[in-house]
Amino acid sequence: xxxxxxxRRLLRHYGPQSWWPxxxxxxxxxxxxxxxxxxxxxxxxxxxxxRANDALDPRAIVExxxxxxxxxxxxxxxxxxxxxxxxxxxxxYLAQGGEAELAALPTPxxxxxxLHVSGVGPETADDILLYAFERPVFVIDxxxxxxxxxxxxxxxxxxxxxxxxxxxERLGRGRRxxxxxxxxxxxxxxxxxxxCRVRPHCAHCCLAAVCPSAExxxxxx
DNA sequence: AACCAGGAGACAT
DNA sequence: ATGTCTCATGGT
Numbered sequence: 001x002x003x004x005x006x007x008r009r010l011l012r013h014y015g016p017q018s019w020w021p022x023x024x025x026x027x028x029x030x031x032x033x034x035x036x037x038x039x040x041x042x043x044x045x046x047x048x049x050x051r052a053n054d055a056l057d058p059r060a061i062v063e064x065x066x067x068x069x070x071x072x073x074x075x076x077x078x079x080x081x082x083x084x085x086x087x088x089x090x091x092x093y094l095a096q097g098g099e100a101e102l103a104a105l106p107t108p109x110x111x112x113x114x115l116h117v118s119g120v121g122p123e124t125a126d127d128i129l130l131y132a133f134e135r136p137v138f139v140i141d142x143x144x145x146x147x148x149x150x151x152x153x154x155x156x157x158x159x160x161x162x163x164x165x166x167x168x169e170r171l172g173r174g175r176r177x178x179x180x181x182x183x184x185x186x187x188x189x190x191x192x193x194x195x196c197r198v199r200p201h202c203a204h205c206c207l208a209a210v211c212p213s214a215e216x217x218x219x220x221x
Numbered sequence: 222a223a224c225c226a227g228g229a230g231a232c233a234t
Numbered sequence: 235a236t237g238t239c240t241c242a243t244g245g246t
Contacts, residue, residue: 031227032227035226035227035228036226036227036228036229037225037226037227037228037229037241038226038227038228038242038243038244039225039226039227039243039244039245040226040227041226041244041245042226042243042244042245043227045243045244074242074243075243075244076242076243076244077226077241077242077243077244078228078240078241078242078243079241079242079243080241080242081229081230081240081241081242082241082242085229118229118230119228119229119230120229121228121229121230122228122229123227123228123229124228124229127227139227141227141228142226142227142228143227144227185227186227188227189227192227193226193227222246223246224245224246225244225245225246226243226244226245228241229240229241230239230240230241231238231239231240232237232238232239232240233236233237233238233239234235234236234237234238
């Protein structure tokens with residue numbers, strides 16, 4: 001099954017998702033760290049706290065007392081860890097000279113830089129690359145593994161880099177694919193939340209025509 | 222009331 | 235290299 005075909009089906013069914021939900025690139029980066037293994041609605045509360053305290057800013061985050069930062073992050077869970085991670089990230093961000101300097105880096109160098117911040121792993125780095133810096137990077141998350149494993153496109157347990165290379169090679173790595181990668185990942189998340197979880201063997205979802213497991217267990221529960 | 226959510230790091234094997 | 239544990243709130 002072609003990845004383009006799956007994309008078309010998702011887009012036709014759900015429509016454009018216009019991600020990332022965030023106003024500025026920096027806010028996108030903050031959200032990427034805070035949403036680690038966490039529901040987005042909770043992240044929004046934490047970001048609202050930061051904004052209410054004029055702390056949606058790298059310098060403010062670095063300068064504020066860690067206890068206080070953690071208290072703002074509380075609704076997004078793991079607040080002690082995330083306070084450190086966000087702080088690490090902001091220190092790196094400032095040390096690199098800010099957004100303009102980072103935006104001038106080629107994607108591989110920028111990615112390596114992000115990955116060497118403690119608290120920024122492959123998925124968070126790729127969220128930032130794609131949604132804040134508009135680089136043609138395909139984000140792999142647990143939903144992507146689950147959905148495409150169910151479709152029989154991949155096995156599911158492959159290493160992160162293996163899957164990323166798989167999707168990028170088959171879709172193309174050109175800069176013109178930024179929009180495609182952006183929308184594709186957003187649609188995957190949307191689909192995973194809506195259809196794939198409620199009906200693990202859904203015969204009615206928009207991918208049923210290309211989904212082997214839909215034929216096997218055709219009942220609705 | 223268990224279970225999970227747009228992961229990552231530390232640590233043991 | 236590959237598993238397992240921990241971090242923590244908020245919504246089903």
